[in-house]
Amino acid sequence: MNTVYHVTIKELPEDMRPRERMLAKGEEYLSDEELVAVLLGTGTNELSAIELAQQLLRKYDGLRFFKNLTLAELMEIKGIGLAKATSIRAVAELGRRLALTSNKLPQIKSPDDVKNYVMEDMRYYDREHFKCLYLNRKNQVLALETISVGGLASSLVHPREVFKSALKRSAAAVILIHNHPSGDPAPSSEDINITKRLVESGKLLGIEVLDHIIIGDGRYSSLKSTNAI
DSSP states (O other), X not given: OOOOOOOOGGGSOGGGSHHHHHHHHOGGGSOHHHHHHHHHOOXXXXXXXXXXXXXXXHHTTTTHHHHHOXXXXXXXXXXXXXXXXXXXXXXXXXXXXXXXXXXXXXXXXXXXXXXXXXXXXXXXXXXXXXXXXXXXXXXXXXXXXXXXXXXXXXXXXXXXXXXHHHHHTTOSEEEEEEEOTTSOOOOOHHHHHHHHHHHHHHHHHTOEEEEEEEEOSSOEEETTTTTOO
16 A cells, blocks of 8 residues: 655744744735635645645636535535535635726826815815825725824824824825815915825835825815925
């Protein structure tokens, strides 16, 4: 009888174990088989989780098996019980919903789009609110966050606060927005100076500041359009 040596994941060096590599480097550094192994959790008596993942990927044309195989079909595979099969189907459905969500994200193509996105809320504020619109590489909105309320002093609009969320959300670009309670959206020298400071900070981080929109009462000003920045 031929002897087959079987190495479990626990017997691998730590820097070769999928979970440990994910914790140390991040999920983007893992291969497809390693990510599937993390999802499966365990293998079988004959196969480690990585080997089972490799078998699945080879047999079913890569990651397409997530989309195409039903629970019943998955459970026909040796080593895939109800728990693993439901986890695979759950991940497939989450991926489908995430794709739909991404396609529905509003896209910002012009200063008018920014105005339409925020005007009805911001035109009535009785104090200055400084907000950031964080965008992905397709200029789709990832988030709109309030950075400060009560004025546009340098101490309140610090680059750290502006770019902290951009980094957390892996934003490719940011649009600065604040309102003038007076209703007049003309930029002040302070508005321009702070914007230039944030533009330079963004360059250092590789995050582009696309514009600074000032909201008045039914009117707005774009510092980019007026060549103020």
